[in-house]
Amino acid sequence: MERRSRAILQRADDGGAWLMVKLDHMPNLDHIETVAGSKEQFYVDWELADTRRVRKKQRRLFFALLNDIVDHFVVPQDFLKDMFYLQYQYYTGKEISLADHTRSSVTDANVLIELVVDFMFEWHVPFAKGYELLPKEEQYFIYQCCRHRVCLVCGLPADIHHVDTVGMGSDRNKVDHTQHRVLPLCRTHHQNYHQLGPERFAELYHVPVNGIKLDEETLKKINVRGNYES
């Protein structure tokens, strides 16, 4: 952030690419030599800067979620805002603000919102106002719903629907989930899913048609065994 530079890409002969970074000043060559052993060639760690400023939609979602927490715990909104800003700072080492002329980016705001969503799942705060604003297409949110067994569509207690079909007669508890895509759905929405079919269901509720793919280790961690298909 403090050392943001403009860069351009150029194809390299070996199929890779050159990343050319324009610096405002000549860097300290002695320092480079000390650190890298050479002034001509050295290594840099780079990170793509997100130049998109916080979106209105993100601000709305953040405050809608805060209000859900306000209603649940009866605490002032300002207190919560400061708490999450601080938590963000602790977590990333950067400051954040969603105020009108903020320098924070879309990525920054997403990290902040993830912290709030985490908090709400952890403390069983019902998603009321914020629920319909939540980006249900987002992997992170679906993952949290799976972990906490909450319906992706409505927030009620859910089972895990396995998108991939499993061969008839196989031992369901011994199914290898490595390749499996799952969707956390409550009883009603699970029935809906099977009545409407995946495509119409996904379109109606704005959820990804294929759910999310979780690796074996994650599935174990969140305690998904076998196939609950009915």
Ligand SMILES: [Zn+2]
């Ligand atoms: Zn539901």
Ligand SMILES: [Zn+2]
């Ligand atoms: Zn199902």
